[in-house]
Amino acid sequence: MSDLAQTVSDTGTITWRNITRLRRQPDSIVFGIIQSVMFVLLFAYVFGGAINVPGGGDYTQFLMGGIFVQTVAFTCATTCIAMADDLSRGVFDRFRSLPMSRSAVLAGRTFADLAFATVTTAAMALTGLLVGWRTDAPVLSVLAGFALLALFAYAFLWIGAVIGLSVRSVEVAQTAGLIWLFPLTFLSNAFVPLETMPEWLQPIAAWNPISAVVAAVRELFGNVPPGYVAPDYWPLQHPVLASVLWCLVILAVFVPMGVARYRRAAAR
Secondary structure, eight states: OOHHHHHHHHHHHHHHHHHHHHHTOHHHHHHHHHHHHHHHHHIIIIITTTOOOTTSOOHHHHHHHHHHHHHHHHTHHHHHHHHHHHHHTTHHHHHHTSSOOHHHHHHHHHHHHHHHHHHHHHHHHHHHHHTTOOOOSOHHHHHHHHHHHHHHHHHHHHHHHHHHHHSSSHHHHHHHHHHTHHHHHHTTTSSSOGGGSOTTTHHHHHTSHHHHHHHHHHHHHTOSOTTOOOOSOHHHHSHHHHHHHHHHHHHHHHHHHHHHHHHHHHTO
């Protein structure tokens, strides 16, 4: 068997192993869905009447792109905790003793967590429809929006894998996997228009990858307010292209970093 075929086979095995573990812990799936639904309801009904959307339009339509991106970004915390847990329990030592691809362990973990992110995204979409969210775009454009969310989620899952392999305990991973996501998410156009921020903060938020992906998802879902004019920053003028480039850069940096850290962690 060639090296590529071996890697694909090993990745499939590890992916199935992690999905099986997830199926045996249905409470984690249930609480993941509850969290995503809760965010939609809280933001839609608590902030819906307080925030004016530039260009007019309903806040729920504006909100859903941000909620989608926030939720798939937060999924990386699951990968972070899982990697730290496997490391602390010596699972990597067992994997290291097997004739298998080193990258398959991380790829299998991230693919399994991507499946979990897909479930929570579907739950959010259904909740959004119940609170009034609608797409005003062709079917292919909507599918492209969900595909972009999947790519973004997968890129962030590798960040979670690197963090999980870098900390020394599961307790630390629970904090380290989330603490950086809050400022990254809220310092963006996910929940409030960029124009409402101080002028010195707007360029920082505009070049935040979260802002590009949120703008791209809104564009692909047809949720851009009718009179809205994007701020004069390249990522927001070309959000789809900027989002894809951000995802590719993140993968190019964190995939090799994750594999290198796994090798060092497994050799401890």
